[in-house]
Amino acid sequence: MDRRLFTKLCLSGAASVLMANESIMEKKNVEIFLTVDDGWNHKKEILEIANHYKVPLNLFIIGKVIEQDPKIWQSAIEKGHMLGSHTYNHHKLSKIDEETIIADFKQYKNCVISSLGRENYEKIKFFRYPYGDMGNKSTKPTTKKLIEDNGWKTSWWNMDLSFASSSYGMRAYKDPKDQLAYFSRNLKSINVPLFHFKDPDAKAIELVIKFGLENGYKFARLDSKKALLS
Secondary structure (H helix, E strand, O other), rough: OOOHHHHHHHHHOHHHHHHHHHHHHHHHOOOEEEEEOOOOHHHHHHHHHHHHHHHOEEEEEEEHHHHHHHHHHHHHHHOOEEEEEEEOOOOOOOHHHHHHHHHHHHHHHHHHHHOHHHHHHHHHOEOOOHHHOOOOOOOHHHHHHHHHHHEEEOOOOEOOOOEEOOOOOEEEEEHHHHHHHHHOHHHHHEEOEEEOOOOOOOHHHHHHHHHHHHHOOOOOHHOOOOOHHH
């Protein structure tokens, strides 16, 4: 590409889009890390879809949800899906005190060890904040230290496929085709879409999987990517 044209594109903010499109068209290094939070509903459906297409999921499951039905999460791990921490109670960390946060992390650890075994607890590499809430001024350092003490990395998403922003705030998607359309329009070389165990996310996940496989993209676990672990 001509250097002057590239500089012009950079200044206009269009270079990243052009380069992403070229990369996508050539199918170079397009990776998709499907992340699914919470675990309340549609768990069997979503796991069956992923297992059918032999695609790994990155599961951020609430501790008390694991306790309710540990067999399904044990089976998910055995099928090759990744388990990440999402706290025990799924509180908004800015709304509770340090003592409650410390107790929650301890309860999560105990619940995973008792439900899934210490080995699976020690395999956890990532933590995701409930609601994306990192805490308030007094609790944020405590939470950060707890995450670091467990050897976890914070996992964020770069594409929300559960809730769309609008002039009225955040709203849940109603049509899985809209979720797929948003995904395809915003595709990057590394994609970490956020889903939840809810409707229509179950249908949208299948559409995204089919779209990715048809285009030759790679689906992977977060803990398989060295750059994400560093």
